[in-house]
Amino acid sequence: MNDKIIIKRSDFIFAKRLLWKMRNGNTKFDEREFMAKGRDYLFNYAEKNAGPLDPGRRAFLKGLLIGIGVLAVASAVPLVSSLNPALVSLKKFPWMIIVDSDGKPIEASKFPVNDPTIMLFQYPLLGDITFLINMGDENNKPVEIKPTTVVIPENGHTYTFPGGVGPYKSIVAYSAICQHLGCTPPEIHFYPPQYFKPGGVVPNFLPSVAYNAAVSANAKSVIHCDCHGSTYDPWHGAAVLTGPTVRPLPYVELYWDSNTDYLYAVSMNLHAPPIMDHPSDLVGAAYLDSYDETTGCPKLIVQKNQTPTNCYTKVQSDGNTFGGSS
Numbered sequence: 001m002n003d004k005i006i007i008k009r010s011d012f013i014f015a016k017r018l019l020w021k022m023r024n025g026n027t028k029f030d031e032r033e034f035m036a037k038g039r040d041y042l043f044n045y046a047e048k049n050a051g052p053l054d055p056g057r058r059a060f061l062k063g064l065l066i067g068i069g070v071l072a073v074a075s076a077v078p079l080v081s082s083l084n085p086a087l088v089s090l091k092k093f094p095w096m097i098i099v100d101s102d103g104k105p106i107e108a109s110k111f112p113v114n115d116p117t118i119m120l121f122q123y124p125l126l127g128d129i130t131f132l133i134n135m136g137d138e139n140n141k142p143v144e145i146k147p148t149t150v151v152i153p154e155n156g157h158t159y160t161f162p163g164g165v166g167p168y169k170s171i172v173a174y175s176a177i178c179q180h181l182g183c184t185p186p187e188i189h190f191y192p193p194q195y196f197k198p199g200g201v202v203p204n205f206l207p208s209v210a211y212n213a214a215v216s217a218n219a220k221s222v223i224h225c226d227c228h229g230s231t232y233d234p235w236h237g238a239a240v241l242t243g244p245t246v247r248p249l250p251y252v253e254l255y256w257d258s259n260t261d262y263l264y265a266v267s268m269n270l271h272a273p274p275i276m277d278h279p280s281d282l283v284g285a286a287y288l289d290s291y292d293e294t295t296g297c298p299k300l301i302v303q304k305n306q307t308p309t310n311c312y313t314k315v316q317s318d319g320n321t322f323g324g325s326s
């Protein structure tokens, strides 16, 4: 039996953010108050500085206190490295059908255009949350997203974004983990084109520098991170519009089966920067929840006409199952 602690990537990122805040002079963790008030102080501090605490995250913090001890937390000993998260890896990118929260496959032609609530799915590993966006104009008419060359400001390298898929070639998928320091939704979110049309009202959270950068790049909507202001251009491969990020959002390559109207996540571009904090897109904190190590539902292919499943069953090793480009 594997007795290594495996933590969710989202908790790992949360712990890193918490530690960063604890060490930051402006949000310094008050050790004395913590010693006096105990875990309630830690919970309040974490909620205020690192994001909302749902019951799962409270349990995670409680586990930290038990696992590494109150004194370690109080002195902000590198709590993240003490977690020693076990990394898991995939040999290849799985083909995974994209389903809604009821497990029903998403049908591309019915997928809402410009939906600011945005569908999120995880790919290729647990916690690798990804935006699925049906791009459209200010009248919510789908717009084709063309292939483009994306520049990585960090090193000047480039890679190719293959464009949108679906009946209008308008559906794209980008990592929802900010490439700056890893903020996730709702801090990073999609602003639809309604804000950018003439006379549109610029939302409070979108600074004018981001708005102006989008207008100059001919981006009619943006993905913006409220944590420190990074802005990405979903019309052009999630290229960087404003820093502090120096890396575009990685994209997930999609395949649209025109017979069933279903969408599949099939790969990621190894020339693009990997998802924030990953050494590679094929390595992460844990397998998807649907990956069952004991019963062996690992590694997947959803064959054409096979009952849709979110589970990996076999690594794709025989080329393109669907006969399209891969």
Ligand code: FES
Pocket (backbone or CB within 6 Å): 178, 179, 180, 181, 182, 183, 225, 226, 227, 228, 229, 230, 243, 244, 245
């Ligand atoms: S984490 Fe998104 S801008 Fe810093």
